[in-house]
Amino acid sequence: MAEAFKFELVSPERLLVSEQVESVVIPGAEGEMTVMAQHAPVMTTIKPGVVTVKAASGKEDRYVVFGGFADILPSGCTLLAESAVHVNDIDRADLARRIQDAKEDAADAKDDVARSRAEQFLAQLTTLEGALLPA
Amino acid sequence: MASLKDLRNRIASVKATQKITKAMQMVAAAKLRRAQEAAEAARPYSERMGAVLANITQAIGGGGDAPALMTGTGRDDVHLLIVCTAERGLCGGFNSQIARLARDHIRRLVADGKQVKIICVGKKGYDILRRDYASLILERVDLREVKTLGFVNADAIARKVIHLFNEGGFDICTLFYSQFKSVISQIPTAQQIIPAAQASAATEGGNSGGAVYEYEPEPGEILSDLIPRNIAVQIFRALLENAAGEMGAKMSAMDNATRNAGDMINRLSITYNRQRQAQITKELIEIISGAEAL
Numbered sequence: 327m328a329e330a331f332k333f334e335l336v337s338p339e340r341l342l343v344s345e346q347v348e349s350v351v352i353p354g355a356e357g358e359m360t361v362m363a364q365h366a367p368v369m370t371t372i373k374p375g376v377v378t379v380k381a382a383s384g385k386e387d388r389y390v391v392f393g394g395f396a397d398i399l400p401s402g403c404t405l406l407a408e409s410a411v412h413v414n415d416i417d418r419a420d421l422a423r424r425i426q427d428a429k430e431d432a433a434d435a436k437d438d439v440a441r442s443r444a445e446q447f448l449a450q451l452t453t454l455e456g457a458l459l460p461a
Numbered sequence: 462m463a464s465l466k467d468l469r470n471r472i473a474s475v476k477a478t479q480k481i482t483k484a485m486q487m488v489a490a491a492k493l494r495r496a497q498e499a500a501e502a503a504r505p506y507s508e509r510m511g512a513v514l515a516n517i518t519q520a521i522g523g524g525g526d527a528p529a530l531m532t533g534t535g536r537d538d539v540h541l542l543i544v545c546t547a548e549r550g551l552c553g554g555f556n557s558q559i560a561r562l563a564r565d566h567i568r569r570l571v572a573d574g575k576q577v578k579i580i581c582v583g584k585k586g587y588d589i590l591r592r593d594y595a596s597l598i599l600e601r602v603d604l605r606e607v608k609t610l611g612f613v614n615a616d617a618i619a620r621k622v623i624h625l626f627n628e629g630g631f632d633i634c635t636l637f638y639s640q641f642k643s644v645i646s647q648i649p650t651a652q653q654i655i656p657a658a659q660a661s662a663a664t665e666g667g668n669s670g671g672a673v674y675e676y677e678p679e680p681g682e683i684l685s686d687l688i689p690r691n692i693a694v695q696i697f698r699a700l701l702e703n704a705a706g707e708m709g710a711k712m713s714a715m716d717n718a719t720r721n722a723g724d725m726i727n728r729l730s731i732t733y734n735r736q737r738q739a740q741i742t743k744e745l746i747e748i749i750s751g752a753e754a755l
Contacts, residue, residue, distance in 0.1 A: 336509055338612040338697055340502035356677050369517065370677040371686055395687065397513050404509050408690070409612065 329363035330382040332402035335389060337410040342389065343379060350403060351378040352396050361396075361403050368398040374450045376413065376457065377405065388413040390458065392424065416458060425451050465740070468733040472726060479722035485551065486715035493644065493708035499610065500641065500701040507694050514657075514691055520680055530623065530688045533656030534632045539576045541599075541631035541655075542566065543622065545638040545699050546586030547707040548605045553717075555639065555647060555710035556585035562649040563637045567594060578631055582618065582700070599625075610704055615697030622696075623689050626655060638699035639706040645713055647706035654695050657688065 328348045335343040350361045353375025359368075377389045394407035411417075428448040435441035463471070518531075544563045546556045563579075563586070570577050579594060581587035582602045590598060602618055604610070622634060634655035639647040676683055 334505075334509075336506045338503055338506045338615075338694060339499070341505045354677060367674045368677060369513070369674050369680075369683060371683055395513060395683070397509070397516070404513075406506060406509055406513065 331363040333361075333379060334402070334404045335377065335379070335391075335407060335410055336404065337407050342407075342410055342412075343387070346382040348380045348382055348384075350380070350405075351376075352403075352405065353377065353391070354396070361398055364400045365398050365403070367400065368396075370396050370398075372396055372405070372407070374447070374454050376454070377407075377410075390416050390454070413458070421451075421455055421458070425455065463732075465733065465736060468729060468736065472729045472733065475722050475725050475729065479719055479726065482715045482718040482722060486712055486719060489708050489712040489715060493705060493712055496701070496705040496708050497641075500698075500705045503698060503701055507698050510687075510691055510694050514687060516674065517680060517684055517687065520674055520676075530626065530655055530692070531657050531684070534629075536632045537575070539578065539631040539633075540570050541578045541580065541622070541625065541634040543580045543582060543618070543634065543636045543654075543696070544586045544590065545636070545696075545703050546581070546583035546589075547703065548584045548603075549707075550585055551714060552707050552711035553714035555707055556583075557589065558647070558649045559637055559639050560586050560589040562651060563590065564593065566635070566637075566651060567597070580618075580622070583703075604700075610697075610700055612693070612697055615700055616693045618696050619689060619693035622655070622692065631655075636695060636699050638703045641702045641705040641709065644709040647710055652695070652699070654692055657691065 330346040330348055333343060333345060333347040333350050334341065348362070352359050352361060352370070353373050355371040355373050358375075359370070372391060372394045374392045375390075377391055379387045379389065381387065389407075389410050389412055391405070391407040391410045394405065394410075397404045397406070425448065428444065428451050432441060432444035432448050435444050542563055544559065546559050550556065567577050567579075577594075577597050579590060579598045580600050580602065581590060581598060583604065584601075587598070587601045600621070604614060607614055625631060626634070633653065636652045636654050638650060638652075640650045642648055
C-alpha cells in the first residue's frame with residue numbers, strides 16, 4: 327500500500343475534504359496530474375474538471391471543481407477551488423447556467439486574448455459536461 | 462394626568478412592542494449562529510489563500526513581473542472606498558459605526574486633496590453617506606434579495622472593482638467593514654486591499670520551509686489569476702463578518718429593547734394601579750360622606 331498524505335479541498339464557502347489520502351488526480355491547467363505522497367512542491371492553476379480522491383481507506387470519491395489552485399508540498403496537498411461539489415450533488419441546471427455564462431463571456435470579449443481565454447474556458451466546461459452527464 | 466383608559470392602552474401597546482422585539486431578538490440569535498458558522502467555514506480558504514499568496518510573492522521576490530493589482534499604480538491620488546454595511550437597521554450602532562469610520566477617512570483624504578470614490582454595499586451605509594457625499598458615490602450594491610451570502614456575490618463586487626482598477630479609475634482601494642469579535646463587540650475596520658498590503662507577505666514564510674516550488678504555468682501567470690481571486694476572498698470574508706456582526710448587534714440591541722419595554726411596563730403598571738386605587742378611595746369617600754350627611 328502506498329504512503330498516505332494529507333489532502334484538503336477547500337472552497338470559499340467551506341472545507342469539503344480534509345483527510346489522509348493515497349492519491350489525488352488534479353485537473354491541472356496544463357494537463358491532469360496524479361499527486362502522491364512525497365510529490366515535489368508544485369503550484370498549479372486548475373481548469374474546470376473532476377478531482378478524484380483515493381482515500382487511505384481505499385474509498386474513492388470524485389468532486390467537480392470549477393477553477394482554482396493547487397498547492398502541492400511533499401507533506402500534503404491543498405486544493406483551493408473556486409467552487410466545488412461532490413459528483414453526486416452536481417446540478418445540471420447549474421452547469422447549464424455556467425456554460426451559458428461562458429458563452430456570453432466569449433461573445434462579449436473585447437480583444438482576442440480575452441476571447442480565446444473565454445472560449446478555452448467554455449470548451450473545458452463543455453468537455454466536463456460531456457464527461458459527467460452521459461446524454 | 463392620563464386617564465385609566467389611556468394608561469391601559471399604553472401598557473397594551475408597550476407589551477405588543479416587547480413581543481416584537483423579543484421575537485426579533487430570537488430570530489437574530491438563530492441567524493447569528495448560522496452567520497457565524499458560515500464565517501467559520503470560510504476561514505480555511507482565506508487562510509490557505511494567504512499562505513499560498515505569501516509563498517508565491519516570496520518566489521517572485523518583488524520582481525518586475527508582479528501585476529499592478531499587487532504593486533499598485535505608484536500613485537495615491539484617487540481612493541476607492543468600499544463601505545460594507547447591513548441592509549437593515551435596528552441593530553444598535555452597528556451601521557453608524559462603520560459609516561463614521563468611513564466618513565472620518567473620507568474627510569481626511571479630502572483634506573489632503575485626494576479624490577475619493579465610494580462603493581456602498583448595503584442600504585444603510587448608503588443612506589448615511591448619501592447625506593454628505595452623494596456626489597462621490599459611484600455605485601450601490603444591493604444584497605437585500607440575497608438570502609444566503611455566496612461567494613458569487615463577493616466575486617461580482619470584486620469584478621467591478623478590478624474592472625475599475627484596470628480602467629485606471631482609482632489607485633488605492635480600502636475596504637470598510639465590521640470585524641466580528643464577539644456577540645457584543647464588533648470592531649469597525651478599514652483594510653487596504655489594492656495594492657495588496659505588504660503585511661501578508663511578512664507574516665508567513667516558514668510555511669513552505671524554503672521549498673523551491675515548480676510553477677505550472679509561470680508564477681507571474683498564476684499570480685495574475687490569484688490576486689483578483691484574493692480580492693474576492695477578502696470581500697467575501699468582510700461580507701460574512703459583517704453578516705455575523707450585524708446579527709450580533711441586532712441581538713444585543715433587541716435584548717436591550719425588550720428589557721427597556723419590561724421596565725416601562727412595570728412603571729406604567731404601578732402608575733395605573735396607584736391611580737385606580739386613588740379613584741376607588743375617592744369614590745368611597747364620596748359614598749361615606751354622602752351617607753354621613755343624611
